């Protein structure tokens with residue numbers, strides 16, 4: 001995403017329009033609060049100290065889930081991409097699992113694992129596993145045969161081939177896989193916190209809904225959106241720094 | 250007559266159908282041999298077999314250290330020029346790298362990534378990586394064919410100069426008969442899975458690009474192309 005003055009002006013225009021509707025009292029402000037009311041809700045949320053706590057909880061769950069699901073996905077993707085027997089045997093099973101919408105497993109997870117952190121982290125890990133597994137698998141399988149030939153000719157050590165060729169080659173696929181996983185992870189954080197949680201952004205929005213605090217719901221939504229955007233942005237910046245040869249866009 | 254550095258005797262390679270059928274080829278030390286022939290005739294297969302990347306039936310004698318230059322995907326995109334060059338070396342041999350950079354006329358580009366280089370520069374680095382281990386045999390599979398016409402001409406000229414400086418034995422696969430004549434001591438034409446004919450190139454080296462417009466060059470070219478079918 002590129003910000004320019006036209007985009008910024010448009011954004012400002014939309015905010016002004018939102019404010020205008022509310023200011024002219026065209027809508028019921030209890031159901032559709034204006035931007036300042038939402039900002040105020042956000043500020044008092046921040047001042048209460050709960051905002052940072054909610055953000056911290058949600059991010060912690062997201063990152064733990066990403067780390068667990070991601071590591072498993074990448075390792076299995078690497079193994080299946082390199083060992084044809086494994087791919088032939090196991091990949092169809094994972095393709096079937098992949099077809100389930102991850103959000104739909106949450107009710108089952110609640111029955112099996114309850115509503116604690118473990119259940120939430122499990123749902124996030126489950127959801128992010130698939131994009132990382134499949135992008136690693138495709139990335140490894142599409143390594144040009146020339147790279148492997150050079151590796152074979154030049155290095156007698158299979159470990160060198162693995163670390164210097166097989167692992168770096170699929171990184172462009174992995175970078176986009178991680179971005180998809182981040183998006184998916186945020187959906188799962190939110191959904192898993194809607195039901196049975198005592199903190200987190202999903203919980204904040206769900207409890208605001210019970211008391212009809214639309215301003216708080218909107219503030220929660222905006223924070224969630226900003227957080228998701230920021231996480232992706234940071235990831236892109238770090239990837240560009242670490243892997244300057246990957247075209248991240 | 251010097252001893253054969255590469256000798257292939259009765260090589261058979263079979264994929265779904267036989268590709269190489271009892272092929273014989275012998276290359277002397279210091280010789281530059283080009284292999285031409287129609288697409289799909291098995292030229293790349295032959296290079297792969299000589300390098301040991303592919304197992305076939307028959308006898309193959311080739312030196313243990315071999316450099317290989319490919320047409321596409323010739324460099325690792327995640328490594329800088331310097332890292333690509335030193336991939337085959339045991340440790341970072343700064344002196345060797347600088348020597349290669351000078352030979353490739355690429356000084357100052359050590360830390361560039363392949364995507365930052367032109368196609369011709371990429372192929373030069375690829376050649377440099379192949380030469381880094383001081384191979385006794387250099388194999389090149391259509392190294393210039395993905396380059397545009399002008400760059401290809403410049404690279405052929407540059408290659409002509411380079412082979413005067415290094416005395417590596419070289420086998421080049423190419424579709425460009427001009428390129429084969431300009432660079433080689435001998436050209437072999439492959440057909441039906443074996444060597445169909447051989448043509449010694451009589452022009453003295455170093456050859457200038459201009460010789461391709463001269464009568465004897467054109468006659469040799471005609472003779473080679475006619476032997477394709």
Ligand SMILES: Nc1ncnc2c1ncn2[C@@H]1O[C@H](COP(=O)(O)OP(=O)(O)OP(=O)(O)O)[C@@H](O)[C@H]1O
Pocket residue numbers: 264265268287288289290291292293294295
């Ligand atoms: N790994 C492989 N598996 C099956 N068949 C193969 C394989 N490699 C090559 N072949 C077949 O062997 C034949 C010779 O292929 P090869 O790549 O050696 O031809 P070539 O002379 O190099 O062609 P080109 O000039 O187009 O590069 C072709 O018919 C090809 O389809």
Ligand SMILES: [Mg+2]
Pocket residue numbers: 292293294390
């Ligand atoms: Mg070929």
